[in-house]
Amino acid sequence: MIALYLVLLPILGGTLSYLFNEKLAKISYYLIQCLQIVLVIFLFDQVRNDEIITYVVGGHTSNIGVEFIVDGINSKFVILTVLLFTVLLIYDFKKSYSNKLFLFLILILEGIISGIFMANDIFTLFVLIEVSTIIVSILIMFKKDSRSIYDGMLYLLINIVGMSFFSVGIGYLYKIFGTLNITLLRELIVVNSDLNLRLPFAFIITGVGLKSAIMPLFSWLPKAHGTPSAPPTVSALLSGIYIKCGVYLFLMFMTLFSPAINLQLFFELTGFLTAVIGFVFALSQKDIKLILAYHTVSQVGLIVFGYALGTEYAMYGSFYHITVHALFKSSLFLSAGIIVDKYKTRNITEIRGLFKSMPFVSVMIVIAILSITGAPFFSGSISKILISKDIKTSSQSVMFLIINIGTILSFVKYSTMLFGTSEKRFKVDLNQLVALTILSVLCLLMGVLGEHIVYQFFGAKLHLTFAMYLDKTVTFVLHAVIGVLFYIFVYERVSLFTKIRNTDVSFNNVVFFITIFFATLLMI
């Protein structure tokens, strides 16, 4: 029952509060957010002892009703959603664009994202994803700049095309099995694993793969996440939690079809290629937000690669990385928003000397960068240790090594902003600093207390001895030195990066890539 209230309360409360006048509406929205936090604490309390709660709306049977399920993994993501939205609302307290329409849309988005994580039947999922696509495309265009309408329109059209493919797949599943409930489908596919499920598999994985921005289907992401006119809150939201919905669904559908169709090597290669292309493109951009957006693509590739490895610890590692990436990517986007606000430019070559002009913010940025590159004691390293724990073949370790070095390379360039001189001293608002501090402290905690948290979340034991820490530190420093050397000597001479910066994929080409991906899935 609480699952339904978590979805329904923001929508009902948001609509009611929109009818009031401006001041009362703002107070009402913040009250509703506090109520949500209380509800989530109740929810976590109920699921804490490894129970699974299912709830069918209206009391029907589960094969025709709308069903919500809350188990160990879902509840963590729902808590992450509410936490991230609270932090973003704290950040946005005094901004000029946060009028009641903006807060209305953000609250509805919160309810829908919680619903997507908790949904147990595919049609609820489809409806919630479509509505959230429309809301996100309106939020992207919120400031109505010149570039934003093109970006928003491209985002909306490409995502709706992906969802159309997804719904044809749903039609096939309903025709073959007669039900759309995920628990029932799992049992039915295991029982009938010799049916030819190739066609629904291709349609559904194309649709969900486009939502989670894997290899040929990611070109909408930099335009949507790095667009000039989106407020930094919206970019943090998209890269932090909304893309995680897509990745979570992608992994879930991969597991759903895996008794019948097992394409593990294909998904490993897809994850690896996504990660490599992500950081190569990130290295060639000059705009802060575009660097961060391409880097999101790279991390999504790492998550898919980790999950496709197949071992138990790798699965825990990718879920841990989903949580941790949400925290530090939002922190990076929010601090990038502060930088753009004060320096009035988005070009990375024009911003220097952050340590002197905004010391507190630059400490937060350093914490986030160390987390994302996997420095020991910070949170990124725990997930990377988990993923690489049981790697079997040497080609997989080589791929993992390349992804690691690439991540460090792209962030060496980002951190050149911190050094240098600057004469100005900027004063940052208190609420923004509070928001950033919450996120950075959580990043640190999830790294230092990593063993305990892994045991709490997944029940798996992870022993980190002192020798392992030493080994990881030495490896990290070695990678960092390689990265700095590469940046100083090789980077300026290679003209590939400038060429990549100026390419642009048009809408027709994007749909063509979608069709090619679909045809590839049919033929493998």
Place this chain on the structure above:
Amino acid sequence: MRRTSRELVSETLKLLYPVIIIFGFYLVIYGHQGPGGGFQGGVVLASSYIIKYIADGKTSLNLKKINYMEKVLYFLLVLFTALIMINSLDLVPVDFRKYVIVVLNILIGFKVCLATLVIFFRFVIYEDVR
């Protein structure tokens, strides 16, 4: 005095508006027993105002009030669904259970009519201002 062709069209269409509105109400109320339903009937109800605009070239609708009423109707609709349909019709006495869907259709019909009017007239006013 010569009447222009625009006035001819406008006067002729005045015969049609009652028919369209009654047809829209029929689709909304009998939507569960034949083709139709809340959404379809709502669009037909809105189309009568749209035809009046296309024939006349001017409109006297107050978009702010229509927007506000549409949000109120949306809130009532979700409240109705949340209270009654989700608790598996416990609050409704047994004799009235078959009218639940009629009430739902009527609410949806009005809301869709107002929403379509808002969408269409926002396009139109945008074009007129330019």
Place this chain on the structure above:
Amino acid sequence: MNYIEVTALIIFFIGVYGLVARKNIMKSIISLNIMQAAIVLFFMSIDFTTETTSPINATDVSVAANPLPQALMITVIVIGISVTAVTLTMFINLYHKYGTTNWSKVVMKMRDEL
């Protein structure tokens, strides 16, 4: 009823072809509508025979049609209409800003602005 399913798939891929091969923005929006019409047709072809009656207030349950695809499809149609409305609003804005309805000309004008 296999031929309805094949027809729906053919219409769907005609819509996809329209998205790939035509550079006019209005044609992209119309192709999206064609794809959604094909999806509705595909769902309606599940368990289709010509002797079924309306499922609400039905007297004889065995000849009533399956109400689940009907309910799902009303949702899909409504979502399609709202997507078309939002896309058309964005298209009108784009047209007034750049004066062209061609995807590649819009990209060129945006690049000239920078």
